[in-house]
Amino acid sequence: MRAPALEGDLPVPEEKPGFLKGNHAGAVRTCDTTGLPVCLEAQKFIQLNAVMAVVALLIGGVVALLLGLTRWPSVHLLPSEWYYRLLTAHGFNMLIFWMIFMEIGILYFAGTTLLNSRLGSKALAWLSFGLMVTGAVTVEAMVFAGKADVLLTSYVPIKAHPAFYLGIILFAVGALVGVINFFLTIYIAKRDKTYAGSVPLVVFGAIAAAIIAVVTLLHGALVMIPTFTWSMGWTEMPDPAWYRLVWWGLGHSSQQINVAAMVSCWYLLGTLTVGAKPLNQAVCRGAFVLYILFINLASAHHLLVDPGVGAGWKIWNTSYAMYLAVLASMIHGFTVPASVEHALRKKGFNKGLFGWLFAAPWKNPGFSAFFLSLVIFGFLGGITGVTLGTQQINIIAHNTLRIPGHFHATVAGGATLCFMGLAYYVVPLIFRKEYPLKALARLQPYLFAAGIVTMAISMSFAGSYGVPRRHWDLEFTGSQFAVGFDSAAHFMMGIVGVGATLAFTGLIIFVLLTVWAVFFGKSNAGKPMESW
Amino acid sequence: MSIHFPETNWFKAPTGGERVWIGLALAWCVVLTLAMPYWHFKGKQNSTGESYRVAPADFMARTEKFVGTNKVGELKGVPVVQPAPGGDAYLVAMMWKFYPVLKLKKDQTYRLHVSSLDLQHGFSLQPMNMNFQILPGYDHVLTITPTISGEYSLICNEFCGFGHHTMASKILVED
Amino acid sequence: MSDEKAAEVIASEHEHEDHKTPGTMVLVLILLASFAIYYFANWKALADVWHVR
Ligand code: HEM
Ligand SMILES: [Cu+2]
Ligand SMILES: [Cu+2]
Numbered sequence: 001m002r003a004p005a006l007e008g009d010l011p012v013p014e015e016k017p018g019f020l021k022g023n024h025a026g027a028v029r030t031c032d033t034t035g036l037p038v039c040l041e042a043q044k045f046i047q048l049n050a051v052m053a054v055v056a057l058l059i060g061g062v063v064a065l066l067l068g069l070t071r072w073p074s075v076h077l078l079p080s081e082w083y084y085r086l087l088t089a090h091g092f093n094m095l096i097f098w099m100i101f102m103e104i105g106i107l108y109f110a111g112t113t114l115l116n117s118r119l120g121s122k123a124l125a126w127l128s129f130g131l132m133v134t135g136a137v138t139v140e141a142m143v144f145a146g147k148a149d150v151l152l153t154s155y156v157p158i159k160a161h162p163a164f165y166l167g168i169i170l171f172a173v174g175a176l177v178g179v180i181n182f183f184l185t186i187y188i189a190k191r192d193k194t195y196a197g198s199v200p201l202v203v204f205g206a207i208a209a210a211i212i213a214v215v216t217l218l219h220g221a222l223v224m225i226p227t228f229t230w231s232m233g234w235t236e237m238p239d240p241a242w243y244r245l246v247w248w249g250l251g252h253s254s255q256q257i258n259v260a261a262m263v264s265c266w267y268l269l270g271t272l273t274v275g276a277k278p279l280n281q282a283v284c285r286g287a288f289v290l291y292i293l294f295i296n297l298a299s300a301h302h303l304l305v306d307p308g309v310g311a312g313w314k315i316w317n318t319s320y321a322m323y324l325a326v327l328a329s330m331i332h333g334f335t336v337p338a339s340v341e342h343a344l345r346k347k348g349f350n351k352g353l354f355g356w357l358f359a360a361p362w363k364n365p366g367f368s369a370f371f372l373s374l375v376i377f378g379f380l381g382g383i384t385g386v387t388l389g390t391q392q393i394n395i396i397a398h399n400t401l402r403i404p405g406h407f408h409a410t411v412a413g414g415a416t417l418c419f420m421g422l423a424y425y426v427v428p429l430i431f432r433k434e435y436p437l438k439a440l441a442r443l444q445p446y447l448f449a450a451g452i453v454t455m456a457i458s459m460s461f462a463g464s465y466g467v468p469r470r471h472w473d474l475e476f477t478g479s480q481f482a483v484g485f486d487s488a489a490h491f492m493m494g495i496v497g498v499g500a501t502l503a504f505t506g507l508i509i510f511v512l513l514t515v516w517a518v519f520f521g522k523s524n525a526g527k528p529m530e531s532w
Numbered sequence: 533m534s535i536h537f538p539e540t541n542w543f544k545a546p547t548g549g550e551r552v553w554i555g556l557a558l559a560w561c562v563v564l565t566l567a568m569p570y571w572h573f574k575g576k577q578n579s580t581g582e583s584y585r586v587a588p589a590d591f592m593a594r595t596e597k598f599v600g601t602n603k604v605g606e607l608k609g610v611p612v613v614q615p616a617p618g619g620d621a622y623l624v625a626m627m628w629k630f631y632p633v634l635k636l637k638k639d640q641t642y643r644l645h646v647s648s649l650d651l652q653h654g655f656s657l658q659p660m661n662m663n664f665q666i667l668p669g670y671d672h673v674l675t676i677t678p679t680i681s682g683e684y685s686l687i688c689n690e691f692c693g694f695g696h697h698t699m700a701s702k703i704l705v706e707d
Numbered sequence: 708m709s710d711e712k713a714a715e716v717i718a719s720e721h722e723h724e725d726h727k728t729p730g731t732m733v734l735v736l737i738l739l740a741s742f743a744i745y746y747f748a749n750w751k752a753l754a755d756v757w758h759v760r
Contacts (some may be wrong), residue, residue: 017537036535081694114535151691155652157668158693198542201534240652240667267534278534279726281542283550306665307583307672311572314581319565326564330557334550334735338728339534345728353730383742391568392577393749396756398663399654399689464752466661468654468689473697476687480608480629481700483685486659549732556739567750576758641758662756677758 017197019116023188027118033429033528042112042119042185046105046430048129049178050423053101054514056136057416060093061507068455068500073474073493080472084151087470089143091152095254095411096171097136102419103209103261104128104178109430110206110264111185116194120184124177131174138167151470153251156227156243165228172220179213182206201278201285202271205264208288213257219249241308248299255410259329260291262373262415265422266336269370272425273361273532274347276339284335290328301389305398314391326386333378340371364532369421369445376449377414380456381406399470401496402463405456412503413452417445420510427514428529433521435513438532444509451503458495465489576677579664586671591647595622599632607633607702615642622646625653625666628695630686635704638681644674654689657703663689678705 019037022028027040063086069077078086112119119125141163142148148160186207189195199207223246229235267284270276278284300317303309344356361367384406388397397403424441427433435441465486467474474493476483524530546554572578598613598621605612611632615621617640624631626649636642646655648668655664655674664674688699 017540080697084691084694084696149694155690158651158691195537197537197540200536201538239669241670244667271534271536276534277536279728280544280546280550281538282544283546283554284534303665305579305581305663307581307667307670309581311578311580314579315568315572319568323561323564327557327561330560330735331554333738334553334557334731337734338550338726338731341728341731342726353733356730378738379741383738383745386564386742387746387749390564390746390749392571392575392579393753395577395579395663395759396661396749396753398665399656400661400663464661466656466658468656468687470691471689471697476698476700479698479700480610481685481702483658483687483700548726549728553732553735560739560742564746571750575754577753577756578760580760582760657757660756662759675760679757 015196017195019195020193022116022118023192023194024118031113031429032524032526036113037116038430039112039118041122041125042108043430045119045125045129046108046426049101049105049108050426050430051518052129052133052136053098053105053419054423054511056093056097056101057507058511059140060090060098061504061511063090063093064507065500065504068497068504070472071493072497072500073490075497076473078472081146081149083472084149084470085143085146088149088151089140092136092139092143094416095152099254099258099411099415099419100171100175101132103213103257104132104175104182105426106261106265106422107178107182107206107210108185109426110203111182111189114200114203115186115189117185117189117192120181120186120188124181124184128174128178128181131170131177133174135167135169135171135174138163138170142167153247154227155247156230156237156240159231162228162231165224165231169221169224169228172217172224175213176217179210179217182210198281201281202264202268204285205260205267205288208292209257209260209264211292212253212260216250216253216257219246219253223247223250241306244303244306245299245309248302252299252302255407256291256325258411258415260288262377262418263288263329263332263336265418266332266370266374267339269366269418269421269425270336270340270343273364273367273370274340274343276343278335278339279342280335283331287328287331287335290324290331294324294328301394304389304391304394311391318389318391323386326382329378329382333374333382336374337371361532363442364424365441365445366421366424366532368442369417369424369449372445372449373414373418373421376409376417376453380453381410381414384460385410397463399468400463401459401467401469404469405458405460405463408452408459409456413449413456417448417452420445420448423510423514424532425529427517427521428524431518431521432523432525433517434524434530435517436521437513438530440509441513442532444506444513446506447509448503448506451499451501451506453499455496455499455503458492458499462489462492462496465492467493580675582673582675584671584673585669586647588647588649588668591622591645591671592624592649594645595624595631598622603632604635610701612704617642619643620645623655624649625655625688625699626650627693628688628699630688630699630701633702633704635706636678638678638705638707641675641677644676646672646674651692652690653692653699654687656687656689658685658687660684665690678703681705681707 148164349356349359614635653666686701
């Protein structure tokens with residue numbers, strides 16, 4: 001190692017950065033592929049959370065297909081009640097259950113394996129998991145029973161059964177307990193000196209995600225508790241404008257958890273698939289810090305055409321809060337592919353500008369999912385998000401299909417696809433099972449990505465013709481006044497259906513292969529995972 | 533690597549391409565930030581969020597009074613109302629209709645008050661594709677100038693229960 | 708588990724020599740260009756609708 005340039009000026013650490021003695025008291029194994037220590041307790045909870053995540057993805061996915069086929073005008077599958085009901089179910093299963101179960105698993109992984117530590121508390125892990133499962137099951141039961149046809153946002157005065165709000169609160173508290181357990185793990189690792197030096201970048205990103213999660217979940221409590229007491233008839237209704245403001249403190253900040261978790265996984269997958277390393281740690285870490293500092297009032301960009309908040313408030317909160325977080329994403333958008341390029345060039349793929357890109361392991365679904373996620377998130381999700389979230393431009397976008405067009409590029413084509421890529425490593429390394437039908441697994445990220453891209457783009461076009469989101473009938477059958485949309489809008493809605501079908505195909509292949517691998521897959525215990 | 537521990541003195545300033553890109557990205561963010569205040573002062577389309585607290589019953593009473601004095605006809609049983617140019621106009625949203633139908637003059641400016649009697653609703657003018665939020669308890673004032681004449685649809689684009697997709701009306705704009 | 712093995716695998720980072728990533732630079736410049744085009748096209752579309760304050 002080269003001597004640091006400024007050695008004289010800085011305190012000299014006692015140990016070289018790296019692992020010291022673990023604190024697992026025997027409950028640990030060494031990964032046969034990476035040589036990393038895997039805490040057996042944490043491994044169990046990573047598995048439990050991952051299984052629940054995939055169950056939610058399956059429910060959310062089946063429902064998504066039905067929604068897509070309903071918005072396809074010439075199919076128009078579901079009756080209207082079921083469209084709204086399943087739309088509620090889709091939002092919860094995808095955005096809340098699938099993402100957050102997955103993220104708790106990621107936190108447990110980052111806190112233990114990457115820091116050579118045991119899990120903070122087994123009891124807290126059970127408590128967290130129990131609360132989350134109870135909350136999720138309660139919400140599912142209420143939604144599918146038709147007692148909560150209020151959509152994900154449940155904007156008051158629309159009212160659901162009290163158990164629905166209670167389920168959300170239980171789930172959120174459970175997630176908060178999981179996050180606290182993560183912080184406890186880090187504290188214990190530090191206390192027991194299981195490592196020396198600054199934490200690895202992926203852990204740093206996970207910490208950023210966890211900090212944002214705390215802020216988010218507190219907003220969740222702030223808005224859901226009075227809504228619950230109102231639904232019980234104990235208190236007055238929360239003010240609708242106040243509700244929107246605080247709800248989006250939950251709804252938007254949780255997207256920032258997703259982003260921070262996704263970006264951490266980009267770095268992780270970059271390392272696992274091509275051995276990428278960050279070019280400049282300070283830059284990558286600084287960008288995560290920007291996420292923490294500048295996200296909160298970005299909830300403002302959901303209220304840009306609302307009454308109750310003024311222009312000054314809207315502009316200030318959109319610009320200072322959002323654009324420094326945007327800067328952070330733009331920085332990661334450089335550093336992530338640059339680390340891949342650097343790693344591949346060092347392996348000798350040096351031809352021209354893009355020789356490294358062509359030589360990348362596109363047959364490894366961990367890599368293809370990661371890189372497609374990066375591209376979809378940046379080019380589609382990022383660009384549309386910032387544009388639609390511009391104060392005045394929001395007038396021509398609010399509540400049209402341009403909005404789902406944007407966020408399917410971020411949460412589905414971005415975060416979900418990235419987590420799918422992660423699964424292609426989690427299953428062999430944490431469950432120690434091999435994927436069957438590897439050729440199909442290789443194809444899967446492309447199918448899902450193509451479907452989501454098709455759907456997101458066609459939703460965006462339909463939305464720019466004014467087609468509303470969360471709307472069962474473009475024809476306005478039964479309405480007092482006829483409403484006609486441009487024929488191009490109808491055509492685009494057909495493409496939405498096609499894209500949804502394709503994306504569903506990719507999703508279901510992922511779920512089936514993963515379930516198969518986990519329960520019936522060939523064990524690879526005792527030897528390295530088969531390389532993709 | 534990103535899952536490994538960084539060297540001790542990892543803090544260093546960005547260099548090379550990274551540095552150039554951070555500079556460009558920051559400059560772009562400054563453009564994004566300045567665009568909004570610029571448009572606020574120079575642009576013609578702004579959502580200022582001007583609004584006042586109002587009880588739903590009071591808002592309905594104001595609307596009835598407005599309809600009473602300015603009614604010029606009827607369309608499918610709904611009053612068609614022509615506000616005075618430069619004056620106030622009222623539009624109330626409820627499950628699942630808008631009341632009344634407005635008749636406006638091109639290039640005249642109106643203070644259009646919108647509110648809801650029950651749930652949250654959406655004000656979505658088509659095919660112009662202009663969208664605003666309607667909340668119960670808030671008199672949302674849109675100071676609006678139709679610049680193109682024609683017959684427009686007004687649809688609700690905030691979910692408001694099972695009749696949501698039938699909630700539509702008209703706004704007529706004459707030369 | 709042997710902490711020695713882990714310690715070997717987790718050798719700490721080496722400071723990089725010079726790193727050139729021209730391909731990434733081109734990719735992000737394409738991103739910025741598409742961003743600018745989409746962004747300003749939307750302002751243009753906004754300018755065509757009714758006036759409102
Ligand atoms: C197979 C993949 C998917 C398909 C086909 C799909 C399809 C759809 C459709 C058709 C809608 C309804 C749009 C509307 O009519 O307003 C929708 C809404 C939504 N989707 Fe997806 N989606 C998929 C994956 C995902 C994923 C992975 C997430 C999140 C992680 C997600 C999050 C959402 C959310 C939050 C909504 C809005 C719900 C609401 O308006 O309350 N979707 N999706
Ligand atoms: Cu409505
Ligand atoms: Cu509605």
